[in-house]
Amino acid sequence: xxxxxxxxxxxxxxxxxxxxxxxxxxxxxxxxxxxxxxxxxxxxxxxxxxxxxxxxxxxxxxxxxxxxxxxxxxxxxxxxxxxxxxxxxxxxxxxxxxxxxxxxxxxxxxxxxxxxxxxxxxxxxxxxxxxxxxxxxxxxxxxxxxxxxxxxxxxxxxxxxxxxxxxxxxxxxxxxxxxxxxxxxxxxxxxxxxxxxxxxxxxxxxxxxxxxxxxxxxxxxxxxxxxxxxxxxxxxxxxxxxxxxxxxxxxxxxxxxxxxxxxxxxxxxxxxxxxxxxxxxxxxxxxxxxxxxxxxxxxxxxxxxxxxxxxxxxxxxxxxxxxxxxxxxxxxxxxxxxxxxxxxxxxxxxxxxxxxxxxxxxxxxxxxxxxxxxxxxxxxxxxxxxxxxxxxxxxxxxxxxxxxxxxxxxxxxxxxxxxxxxxxxxxxxxxxxxxxxxxxxxxxxxxxxxxxx
Amino acid sequence: xxxxxxxxxxxxxxxxxxxxxxxxxxxxxxxxxxxxxxxxxxxxxxxxxxxxxxxxxxxxxxxxxxxxxxxxxxxxxxxxxxxxxxxxxxxxxxxxxxxxxxxxxxxxxxxxxxxxxxxxxxxxxxxxxxxxxxxxxxxxxxxxxxxxxxxxxxxxxxxxxxxxxxxxxxxxxxxxxxxxxxxxxxxxxxxxxxxxxxxxxxxxxxxxxxxxxxxxxxxxxxxxxxx
Numbered sequence: 001x002x003x004x005x006x007x008x009x010x011x012x013x014x015x016x017x018x019x020x021x022x023x024x025x026x027x028x029x030x031x032x033x034x035x036x037x038x039x040x041x042x043x044x045x046x047x048x049x050x051x052x053x054x055x056x057x058x059x060x061x062x063x064x065x066x067x068x069x070x071x072x073x074x075x076x077x078x079x080x081x082x083x084x085x086x087x088x089x090x091x092x093x094x095x096x097x098x099x100x101x102x103x104x105x106x107x108x109x110x111x112x113x114x115x116x117x118x119x120x121x122x123x124x125x126x127x128x129x130x131x132x133x134x135x136x137x138x139x140x141x142x143x144x145x146x147x148x149x150x151x152x153x154x155x156x157x158x159x160x161x162x163x164x165x166x167x168x169x170x171x172x173x174x175x176x177x178x179x180x181x182x183x184x185x186x187x188x189x190x191x192x193x194x195x196x197x198x199x200x201x202x203x204x205x206x207x208x209x210x211x212x213x214x215x216x217x218x219x220x221x222x223x224x225x226x227x228x229x230x231x232x233x234x235x236x237x238x239x240x241x242x243x244x245x246x247x248x249x250x251x252x253x254x255x256x257x258x259x260x261x262x263x264x265x266x267x268x269x270x271x272x273x274x275x276x277x278x279x280x281x282x283x284x285x286x287x288x289x290x291x292x293x294x295x296x297x298x299x300x301x302x303x304x305x306x307x308x309x310x311x312x313x314x315x316x317x318x319x320x321x322x323x324x325x326x327x328x329x330x331x332x333x334x335x336x337x338x339x340x341x342x343x344x345x346x347x348x349x350x351x352x353x354x355x356x357x358x359x360x361x362x363x364x365x366x367x368x369x370x371x372x373x374x375x376x377x378x379x380x381x382x383x384x385x386x387x388x389x390x391x392x393x394x395x396x397x398x399x400x401x402x403x404x405x406x407x408x409x410x411x412x413x414x415x416x417x418x419x420x421x422x423x424x425x426x427x428x429x430x431x432x433x434x435x436x437x438x439x440x441x442x443x444x445x446x447x448x449x450x451x452x453x
Numbered sequence: 454x455x456x457x458x459x460x461x462x463x464x465x466x467x468x469x470x471x472x473x474x475x476x477x478x479x480x481x482x483x484x485x486x487x488x489x490x491x492x493x494x495x496x497x498x499x500x501x502x503x504x505x506x507x508x509x510x511x512x513x514x515x516x517x518x519x520x521x522x523x524x525x526x527x528x529x530x531x532x533x534x535x536x537x538x539x540x541x542x543x544x545x546x547x548x549x550x551x552x553x554x555x556x557x558x559x560x561x562x563x564x565x566x567x568x569x570x571x572x573x574x575x576x577x578x579x580x581x582x583x584x585x586x587x588x589x590x591x592x593x594x595x596x597x598x599x600x601x602x603x604x605x606x607x608x609x610x611x612x613x614x615x616x617x618x619x620x621x622x623x624x625x626x627x628x629x630x631x632x633x634x635x636x637x638x639x640x641x642x643x644x645x646x647x648x649x650x651x652x653x654x655x656x657x658x659x660x661x662x663x664x665x666x667x668x669x670x671x672x673x674x675x676x677x678x679x680x
Contacts, residue, residue: 055594056555057572062493064566066557126555126570126595130535133554139536144558148534230562231528231667380564380664388493 008178015425016172019418022267024178026415029266037408044401047394048123056126060392064379067372069395070124073402075223075244075368076251077117078151080361083252084110085158086216087284089209097436098280100428101272104421105263106256107162112409113255114158116402118151123398143226147219154212154219161208167191167201168423193423220248227371233310234303234375243295247364250288250334254360257281259410261354263419272420275349282341282348285356289338296334314378323374326366333363455543456525457602458644458672459631460654461518464679465638468516472499472630472639476520479603479629481585483575483592496569498600499630515678518639520630521546521567521600522663522671529559529568538597544672545602553596560597564664565671568599602641603628623649644672 005024009017051058061068084106091099121144122128134148171191174184191197224244227235237243257278264273300319303311318327337359341347373389391399413419476482476499485495504515523546529538530546537553540546560568574594577585585591588605592598610625623642631641642649651674654660659676 055571055573057489057494060492061572063560063569065493066560066570121556124556126557126597127553127593130552130554133535133537133552137535137537137552139533141531142534142558143532144534144556226558229532231564231669232561376561379566381566 005178008176012176013426015422016176018269018271019420019422019425020173020176020178022414023173023416023418030411030415034408034411037404037411040404041401041408044398044404047397047401051123051394051398052128056124058392058394060390060395062388065373065376065389067124067376068389069391069399070120072365072368072372073399074117074120074124075372076365077113077120077402077406078219078223079117079244079248079251079364079368080255081110081114081117081154081158081252082216082220082245082248083113083256084108085154085161085212086249087252087256089161089212089216092205092209093213095439097428097432098277100424100432101269101274101277101420102256102260102281103424104162104166104417105259105419106252107158107165108410108413108417108419109252109255109259110158111155111162112413113406114151114155116406118155120402121147143222143229146222147226150215150219150222154215157208157212157215161212163187164201164208165205165421165424166417168193168198169418169421172422173418217245220244227375231380232375233308233378233380234314235371237299237303239295239299239302243299246288246291246295247367250285250292251361251364253281253285253288254338254357254364257285257353257357258361261350261357263414264350267414267419269420272425273350278350278353279345279348282353282356285338285353285360286342289335289342289360293335293339310378310380310382313382314374317374317378318370323370327370330363330366330370333359333366335363337363454645456644456672457544457607458523458642458651458655458674459520459602459628460640460651460657460660460674460676462638462640462676463515463517464676465636466501466516466518467636467638468501468503468514469635470501471633471635472518473497473501475499475629475633476600478581478584479586479589480601481575481577481589481591482598483571484577484581489572494572496598498567498569498598517675518630519565519567520602520628520673522565522669522673523600523602525670525672526668528562528564528669532558532562534558545604545607546599547601547604548597548599550590550592550596550598555595555597557597564667564669568597570597571595 009020009024012020059068084103088099088103088106091103122131125131134145138145167188168191170184170188171193173179174181174188191201221241221244224240224242228237228240230236260273260277260281263269300315303315317323338356341352341356346352377389477497480498482496482498489495499518499520502517502519504517506513506515523540523544525540525544527538527540527546530540533539534556535552535554537549538546538559539549555570557568557570560566560570571592571594575592588609606628607626611621614621614625623646627641631639640650640654642651644651644655646652654676655674657676659679660674661677662671662674665671
C-alpha cells in the first residue's frame with residue numbers, strides 16, 4: 001500500500017477501514033488464485049472455439065439427448081442468481097435487521113452469476129451466429145422467447161438494484177480519495193448524503209425491493225415452463241414453475257453461505273458475518289430443505305401413483321436404474337446432509353453451514369441433471385430409446401470455465417466495491433437500534449394506567 | 454381444404470427399407486460414420502422401426518415405417534422461438550434452415566422424436582456427392598431438419614398441372630417413400646379429397662394414429678395388423 005493511501009485510509013472510521021481495505025490491499029494469494037482461474041477460463045474459451053469451428057458434434061449430445069450440460073448449467077446458474085436479489089429484497093421488505101451485512105455480497109452473486117447463466121443457452125446453440133433471430137423473427141408462443149424477455153428484465157432490474165444501494169458507499173470511496181477518484185466520482189453520481197438525497201434513495205430502494213421480487217419469481221418459473229410446456233414424461237408437470245423457483249432460492253441461499261464463509265476468512269470480516277448470521281441463514285436453509293423435500297416428494301408420488309408407462313420408464317431410470325447414483329446423491333445433498341446439520345444449533349456454525357451449503361449446491365446441480373438427462377434419454381416413443389449421454393471434454397471444459405469465470409469476476413468485484421454495505425451498517429448502528437425498540441413497543445398494547453393515577 | 458396425409462398398412466410392410474433409402478437419396482440426407490451412428494447421430498427422415506413382440510420362441514417382428522407425423526397441432530411449431538418450424542396452409546410441417554438457430558427445443562418437444570440435428574456439417578461419400586438432388590437444399594451444420602413429405606415434389610407437380618390446365622391428381626404428387634414402396638403399404642394423398650385413396654382409408658376400422666391421446670392430431674395413419 002502506498003503511504004499516502006495508507007494515511008487516507010487511517011483517517012476513516014473503523015468500519016470504513018475494514019471494509020475498504022480489500023480495495024487497496026491485494027495479497028499475492030489473490031493474484032495466484034486469479035491466475036489459475038484465468039487459465040481455466042482461457043481453456044474453456046478454446047474448447048468453445050473448437051465447438052463453434054467443428055459443430056456441436058464435439059459435445060456428447062445426440063438424438064434423443066438433445067440437451068445436456070449447457071442446459072443443466074443454465075438452470076443451475078440462473079437458480080443461484082436468485083440468491084441475491086430475492087433474498088435481499090425479501091429481507092429488506094420484511095425489515096429483517098440482520099440482513100445489513102449480507103445483502104451486498106448476495107446481490108453481487110446475482111448480477112455476476114446471471115450473465116454466466118444467460119450465456120449457457122447461447123453456447124448450446126447450433127447457430128450462435130443467428131442469435132439475433134430471436135429479435136428479427138420472434139415467435140411469441142415459445143417459452144424460450146418468454147425466457148429471453150424475463151432474463152433481460154431481471155438482469156436490468158437486479159443490476160439497478162445492486163447499483164442504487166451502493167451509491168452512498170461509492171460516495172464514501174470518492175470522498176476518501178483512496179482509489180481512482182474519477183471512476184468513483186462518476187459512479188457516485190453527485191451523491192452528497194444530504195437528507196433529501198438520503199430520503200430519495202431509501203424510497204427508490206423500497207420500490208425496487210418490491211419490484212424485483214415478482215421479476216425474480218417469473219424468471220425461474222419460466223425456466224421451469226421451458227420443460228413443463230413440452231409433452232415429455234416427467235417434464236410435463238404443473239409443479240415445475242413453483243418447484244424451480246423454490247429450488248432456485250434454495251441453491252441461492254447455499255451459494256451465499258459459501259461466499260460468506262470465504263469472504264469472512266480472506267477479508268477478516270468476522271465482526272460483520274457473525275455466528276448469528278450463519279445461524280439465521282442456516283435456519284432459512286433448513287426451511288428450504290424441508291420445502292424441497294415436500295415439492296420433490298409430491299412430484300414423484302404423483303407420477304408414481306398415476307403409473308403412466310411413459311412416465312414410469314423415466315421414474316424408474318432415476319430411482320433404481322442408470323440414474324440411481326445421481327438421484328440418491330441429490331437426495332443426500334438436498335435433504336439428508338442439510339437437514340442433519342441445520343436442525344441443530346450446534347452445527348449452524350460457519351463451518352456447519354459451509355458443509356451444508358456445498359452439499360446443497362452439489363445436490364441442486366444434480367437435481368437439474370436429474371431433470372434434464374433421464375427424461376431426454378427416455379423419449380415418449382419407447383422404440384426410439386437410445387439412453388446414453390456422456391459429456392465430452394469440450395462440455396466439461398466449458399463448465400469448468402463458467403465456474404472459474406464466475407469466481408474470478410466475483411473476486412475482482414471485491415477489489416472495486418465494498419462487499420459489505422458500509423452506510424447500511426452505519427445506519428443500523430445510528431438509527432435502527434432505536435427504531436426497532438420503538439417498533440417492538442408499537443406492537444404491544446399501550447401500558448395500562450398504573451394504580452393511583 | 455387440402456390436408457396432405459399418409460396411411461401406412463402395417464400388414465403390407467415387409468420391412469425392406471426401400472422407403473428409407475429412397476428418402477435419403479431424394480432429400481440429400483447426410484451420411485454419418487458408423488462411430489457417429491453409434492452415438493445416435495444418424496439421420497433417417499423416414500425410419501423403419503423394428504418391434505419384437507412376444508417372448509422367445511413365440512416372437513413376431515413388426516415393422517413400423519415412421520416419417521414425420523405432420524401433426525395438425527404440432528408441438529414443435531409452438532415452441533420454436535424464431536418460427537423456423539412452421540405448419541403451412543395444407544398441413545405440411547416444414548423447417549426453414551436459414552433461420553433455425555439450432556436450440557433443439559422442437560426436437561425435445563416432438564413426442565415422435567422425428568427431428569434430426571446437424572451435429573457436424575453434412576457429409577456424403579464421394580460417389581454420392583455428384584448425385585445430390587438439386588431440388589432440395591443441402592443443410593448447413595447446426596440446424597434441425599426433418600421429413601417434409603417431399604414438399605418440393607408438390608411445388609413441381611402443381612406447376613406442371615397448372616401448365617397443362619388440369620387439376621392436381623393423386624398420382625401427380627407422391628413423396629419418395631410412397632412412390633418406392635414395393636408392396637403399396639404407404640399410401641399418400643389429400644385426406645380431405647374423396648378422389649384420393651387416403652380419404653377412405655383413414656376411416657378403415659384398422660386405422661389408428663400414434664399417441665392420438667396427446668391431441669397432436671397426426672396426419673399419418675397406420676392400419677393395424679390383423680394378426
